[in-house]
Amino acid sequence: MQLEASFPRENSPMTTIVSRPMARLTLALLLLVAGRSSAPAQPLRYIFFAEAPAILVQVDGAPVYQPIPGTHLQRIVNTRALIVRDGAGIHYLKVLDGWMESYGFDDEWRLSGVSPFGDNAGIERAVLAATADRLDRESVSFTSSLYDDPPTILMATDSAALIVTDGAPRYETVHGTSLQRLANTKATVLRERTGEQFYVRVDGGWYRASTTDGPWQSIATDQLPSDIARQIERP
Secondary structure (H helix, E strand, O other), X not given: OOOOOOOOHHHOOXXXXXXXXXXXOOOXXXXXXXXXXXXXXXXXXXEEEEOOOEEEEEEOOOOOEEEOOOOOOEEEOOEOXXXXXXXXXXXXXXXXXXXXXXXOOOOOOEEEXXXXXXXXXXXXXXXXXXXXXXXXXXXXXXXXXXXXXXXXXEXXXXXXXXEEOOOOOOEEEOOOOOEXXXXXXOOEEEEEOOOOOEEEEEOOEEEXXXXXXXXXXXXXXXXXXXXXXXXXXXX
16 A cells, blocks of 8 residues: 655645654654644645654745844744745754754755754744744654654645554454554544545544545545444444
8 A cells, every 4th residue: 555645746735755664653643733623624635644753844825934133044934833944045944952954845854964043042042932833842752852763844835634654554454344444553544445445534524535645535424434433423
């Protein structure tokens, strides 16, 4: 089963997942979006799967840059994370105790050996203090240090979710049903034994697709297969 995203890059609002060997990972559904609620604010357009540590960073549409006074940097202001761009166009993302960098907003992200703020440590602290989501240990639970196991970074400019599995996907039969569940994740992912349909529950909403690559369709609870409906109704 293919778990890597495969949308055309020029039309895709998100970078693709790069699979790599599993390291320390606390199983989690990392959905970093502004204004969380018990139900999605709008239907998700993309649901991505990863087999190793990964972070999904949500940007509200195309990046909007504003200068950071006292520096040569610009900050993307329509995101809860701290993403800055220097004069050469290199982007930096604050994660845990370090920085990751990319040649462009939607290019591959890798460890950075320096802070983009250079000697302006005071300004860096002030900007970070005002950041809504610092991607620190409170929101990123799979490692204590960025340098232990750098995650794959995905930038989304449209509604999206990320599901992380502990290694390759492993499905188990749900007793008494025609369903299988994705066992090595805390997210709710079900598939029909025939493999014809996948069902995912994210922030109170259900989505259906014929493959994990999508496209995903929002589905009302009363339209779910009877086997899933019975699972929901169980006390």
